[in-house]
Amino acid sequence: MKFSENWLRQHVPTTATRDELAATLTAIGLEVEEVTALGESLDGVVVGHIVSAEKHPEADRLQVCQVDTGNGTVQIVCGAPNARPGLKAPLAMVGANLPGGIAIKAAKLRGVESSGMLCSAKELGVDPDASGLLELPVDAPVGAPLAQYLGLPDASIEIKLTPNRADCFSVRGIAYDVAAALASEVHDFDATPVVAQSDATMVVELQAGARVPRFVGRVIDNVDATVATPAWMAERLRRSGVRPISFLVDVTQYVMLELGQPMHAFDKATLEGAVVVRPARAGEELKLLDGRTVALDEEFLVVADSRGGNGARAVALGGIMGGFDTRVTDATRSVFLEAAHWVPSAIIGRSRKLGMHTDAGHRFERGVDPELPRIAVEYATKLILDIAGGVTGPIIEAVLPEHLQPSQPITLRRARLARVLGLQVADAEVERILRALGLSVENLADGWRVIPPSRRFDLAIEEDLIEEIARIHGYDSIPTTLPSGAARLVAPSETRVExxxxxxxxxxxxxxxxxxxxxxxxxxxxxxxxxxxxxxxxxxxxxxxxxxxxxxxxxxxxxxxxxxxxxxxxxxxxxxxxxxxxxxxxxxxxxxxxxxxxxxxxxxxxxxxxxxxxxxxxxxxxxxxxxxxxxxxxxxxxxxxxxxxxxxxxxxxxxxxxxxxxxxxxxxxxxxxxxxxxxxxxxxxxxxxxRRAVAKAGALSKYPSVRRDLAFVVAESVTTWGALSAAVRRAAGTALRDLVLFDKYQGKGVEPGFKSLAMGLILQDESRTLTDRDVDATVASVTDALQREHGAVIRG
CATH class of the missing domain: 3.30.930.10 (Bira Bifunctional Protein; Domain 2)
Known part of the structure; x- marks a missing residue:
């Protein structure tokens, strides 16, 4: 997640320096990966207006420009390819010092005097783009300090989020954590509903059950889609890693970054009949905003209109990307704003299956506040009316309340908190932290009853709240306690080999x-x-x-x-x-x-x-x-x-x-x-x-063992020694202590198709010395068993 430092400070006032802010974010679990300073040392840089631009008499790639500074006109020699009459661009006056140590002085270029420099975004340190002059909106006030006009200096801060902190995929979500850590408060957000000026509406049908329990929309007619994105909005988008495209598209991106709710704007003129949210059909195809045509299956969700039948034509890929045919363009006059709650299980893996990644899909996979869609549509409506005009219709909301579960209260026990953290946190500090994070807190005799806001669905059990207290109070405040050394010894199982x-x-x-x-x-x-x-x-x-x-x-x-x-x-x-x-x-x-x-x-x-x-x-x-x-x-x-x-x-x-x-x-x-x-x-x-039996100790026999070596001729078809040895062991009984195969022979003296196997029988009894009669009886039993079961005969 990347965002503007100034944008964050607008939501949560703090006197912390940039370094202190970055250190605080990392300390509370929002690891700062990069801080990029923007627009430092821009004293002497103003908004300039190119009045005329003529070819340099001695250089084909240079132009001699007359630039209005708001306090007179100066002559600038410029080599930027986009320098032209009427353009408003940053002008560094003589005496200014730009980032990177560039000092602006009066100079002569190929014999023509130049009193200052028209600047690119890279030269100002606000963007890596060095392809030409930074073009400013036509309503930029000539002569105004550029830093003031663009809200500089600023910094682009990029943080690394863990999957459970989906609420911090927005500036306002981060603001709550910063407010709790720096003992501040988040400013109230103006979510005043916009009064409808017309009865323009659309029918919305939800056919995906629990996967999309809420869908909010609004029709806005007579919109000027050609209006330029205001500089303040465009700059905040750039500093958040988003390239401005057009105003109607930029508004939805801006609201997503500020509140965390992905949105989409349809050209209403391209939609027909009712809007239907449904599962995609096997083999259904959809052309997306990026120009790709993708093949879908029943795992995907789509927004469809009624061209060709109710819900027949897919016009957007639910929770991931809008469709190409219904996109807003400069010709758009009527807009249908959409904000829906797509549950994570309906979105996870869908983008990757198509080999793509979108900001909307990234957020919905991790979870978005189910109460945000209405607020986001109201806020986007206000921005559109203020900047592009229009006539707004009433809010359209389709909801399946049985699939929207309210946040459940969690009991936080004072004794449990102290036991887990190993320290006593003052009651007032606990309540301050929880309320600063946006949680509802009610005092109980032994602790607190806490209700998380809908955006904090990662808070479900008491330990989650304890973690929040530890995170904000500071891990470095938790004392280090060595383990006592007591350990429970577990004996290994005797019935299984480890x-x-x-x-x-x-x-x-x-x-x-x-x-x-x-x-x-x-x-x-x-x-x-x-x-x-x-x-x-x-x-x-x-x-x-x-x-x-x-x-x-x-x-x-x-x-x-x-x-x-x-x-x-x-x-x-x-x-x-x-x-x-x-x-x-x-x-x-x-x-x-x-x-x-x-x-x-x-x-x-x-x-x-x-x-x-x-x-x-x-x-x-x-x-x-x-x-x-x-x-x-x-x-x-x-x-x-x-x-x-x-x-x-x-x-x-x-x-x-x-x-x-x-x-x-x-x-x-x-x-x-x-x-x-x-x-x-x-x-x-x-x-x-x-698996093994428990070992049992037994006495060793004090009587001598007897070995008899026997050679048997068996057919070549008897392929396994295992079958022969099993027969020997059965016939020999308990007197057999060991059986050894020590020779295999084929050749002279053995008929073709047969083989000779020589084995040693080791015999021993525990109670007496075996006699020759005992041994002969055992050998006879073995010989008989091998002959009967395998056709083996004693080799002559």
């Missing part, structure tokens, strides 16, 4: 943790085949971050790819985070997951081992070590999802429940992601993986 433990385990396995956005590009999920159930964002930061991620791997593998193209041949990344999926009309379902992705060599470059690429079993070993933290035995079942390499991927199970997937990415997917190395990855649900 995330920190998982992170340490992955780091010990040579992984780096990645943190990716929870938003991804919809096309990226589609390439992975994971777009089903994706939750689109209503207001995305960019097109590349348009949906919530349904899986961790797309983002994690993208991070891996960025590393590989930056000359990192060996990358090992993991991530813990939530994924999201649509859940009907309810909030999206969030699922915590862990994922990892690796590429390059299995081990870091060294001399002791032969380099080999990392593969499925390397990553499986890392996953098994992670599962061991929870005492989990994972089962791997072959699978072939669309993103996985055929024959090199598996679904991961624990106790019969699928946790996720592990395997190598499909070459087709890797090509689409511009990855030219093999990538192996896994992704699993976190909660079932890290």
């Amino acid at each position: 995330d920190a433990s998982a992170r340490r385990q992955m780091a010990s396995r040579d992984y780096l943790e990645a943190v990716n956005y929870a938003f991804v590009e919809a096309d990226l999920l589609a390439r992975w085949g994971k777009a089903d159930g994706a939750v689109p964002l209503a207001n995305p930061l960019s097109a590349e971050l348009g949906v919530m991620r349904t899986a961790l791997l797309p983002g994690l593998v993208a991070a891996l790819a960025r590393n590989t193209v930056r000359q990192q041949p060996r990358v090992r990344l993991f991530e813990l985070g939530n994924v999201f999926s649509a859940n009907g009309s309810d909030a999206p379902r969030e699922t915590p997951r862990i994922a990892a992705a690796i590429c390059g060599e299995a081990t870091a470059e060294q001399w002791a081992t032969t380099a080999r690429p990392a593969g499925f079993h390397d990553l499986r070993g890392d996953l098994d070590s992670l599962a061991a933290l929870a005492g989990a035995n994972l089962e791997y079942r072959p699978s072939q999802p669309s993103w996985a390499h055929p024959g090199r991927s598996a679904d991961v199970y624990r106790d019969g429940v699928q946790l996720g997937w592990i395997g190598q990415l499909h070459p087709r997917l890797q090509r689409s992601l511009d990855i030219d190395v093999d990538v192996v990855a896994f992704e699993l649900d976190l909660e079932p993986l890290f």
Whole structure:
């Protein structure tokens, strides 16, 4: 928000200097980003009137001008392209000192005397425009001091507002905060209704329900649209960062900046029948004031007239921008002023969807006082009648009162205020601050009953009022109190592996943790085949971050790819985070997951081992070590999802429940992601993986263990060790302490289509030493189970 310092001081009188004012604004939360001094040191600069302008005899680009100073005529040599007879422009007299250290002296230019200088806005320090002389209105008084005429010196102050302070998107809104901070009062605002001079009116229909609960308008006939914008108004607009266009347009901008209510002026002659506020129709098009034609849908709101049927033609994009075909021009003689209350939820994201930004949309997205439309129309009417004349009709107001909720009272307790702030604020000071902010205050036995004004919809609970007291009383007045040091210790859960433990385990396995956005590009999920159930964002930061991620791997593998193209041949990344999926009309379902992705060599470059690429079993070993933290035995079942390499991927199970997937990415997917190395990855649900039983201590067996090594020949079609090991464990029973697969052989002595698997069975009992008979019985049971379930036979 940018505004004129003098304009602010007109609303709130204060003796504070400019620096003190800027420091106060920042201290109360309205952070000042820039203060630009305007029109300093303009003594000796007056309004000049060019009486004649003739070509310089010795220079094609110079003119010799005779300029009326109001106290005689002086000769000025000027090179500005817009210097012409009849023009009124700033004239720096001899002896004047302009901003930037320019001293004006009598001089000769190419042999012609010049007694002063006609000035551009940049030379005066009031605007960066240096394209020509600063043109003043035709009614500017010749000879009047320029500073007095333009309300200088002044400053353009730009502040940074937080989204909750929408009330400060106006000079008057800022004035309340300044008044409270500097112990002043805001001047009363003259909102006297303008008496109707005719019965000119229009029918207004509200068809958007709670999204537009109030619409105010007024017809003004016989307006002189060609009248120039007064200098005082034009200068305030410029100092607020708004370029003056034409008077009728400038009035609506001026009222918006002063009061905070966006408005629009229609050329009434271009409107037909009733004015209808309604949702846009799918595929409906509208040409806007900036010349763009936009395609709308039902999410947008429009103001329509009845050309072609009731509410048939859209003439303005609600809360954002007016339409091109109904704009005011110099030919306009009848104006329909409009000011409406568009609720934030009806406007948020609509401008961005069209790739545009407007001052009106910016304000309505954050919230505008629902009581302002009528005041704004009355004020704009008065300005138009005073400057451009006209005959005004009665106020037209359409309202849906059931959708306009009055401000609710808030109880502020004296004890609560002292407890939260840590200091006692005098009752008189509390009441002064609240009343200066425009709040209604009623004394209670233990505090105050406060009713916020309609513009302060950010005040809803007691803590909001406490924040206002702290903000205005001064954060530096709140004492610094060190914490007592008392802390409540919370024991970690024994039934779940902590995330920190998982992170340490992955780091010990040579992984780096990645943190990716929870938003991804919809096309990226589609390439992975994971777009089903994706939750689109209503207001995305960019097109590349348009949906919530349904899986961790797309983002994690993208991070891996960025590393590989930056000359990192060996990358090992993991991530813990939530994924999201649509859940009907309810909030999206969030699922915590862990994922990892690796590429390059299995081990870091060294001399002791032969380099080999990392593969499925390397990553499986890392996953098994992670599962061991929870005492989990994972089962791997072959699978072939669309993103996985055929024959090199598996679904991961624990106790019969699928946790996720592990395997190598499909070459087709890797090509689409511009990855030219093999990538192996896994992704699993976190909660079932890290769930564990409470540990129980047990005595170690004092009896020796026995190991028996067995080699079985099984068909090549038996692809999973998991199925074989499960059969062994079932057959061996409680005597089996461990099972180790230590060899796989195919070749001489083994029939084609078969393979030999050698395993070690470690047996032990807690109550006695196992005998040969015990061990032989267990081996026979295992042999029988493997032969029966998998056709395995002891290798001869």
